[in-house]
Amino acid sequence: MESPKLISDVQLAAITKQHVQTLRNWRFHNQGPRYYKIGRSVRYAMSDVLSYFEERRIATKDQGK
Numbered sequence: 749m750e751s752p753k754l755i756s757d758v759q760l761a762a763i764t765k766q767h768v769q770t771l772r773n774w775r776f777h778n779q780g781p782r783y784y785k786i787g788r789s790v791r792y793a794m795s796d797v798l799s800y801f802e803e804r805r806i807a808t809k810d811q812g813k
Contacts, residue, residue, distance in 0.1 A: 752793035754784065760792050 761768045774780030781800035784791045
């Protein structure tokens with residue numbers, strides 16, 4: 749089994765242009781992408797991040813579904 753590509757909350761914040769505190773708030777409220785808690789560290793699998801944003805993708809009338 750191939751291990752997932754894991755990124756930190758700081759890396760995800762840079763990718764999404766969100767503040768790290770926003771990601772912390774999402775976790776506190778059980779929102780946002782799935783994550784791993786490893787000791788005190790939080791890590792996100794890129795596949796989970798991509799799935800999370802794909803689920804929120806909105807098709808415009810011009811693009812169809």
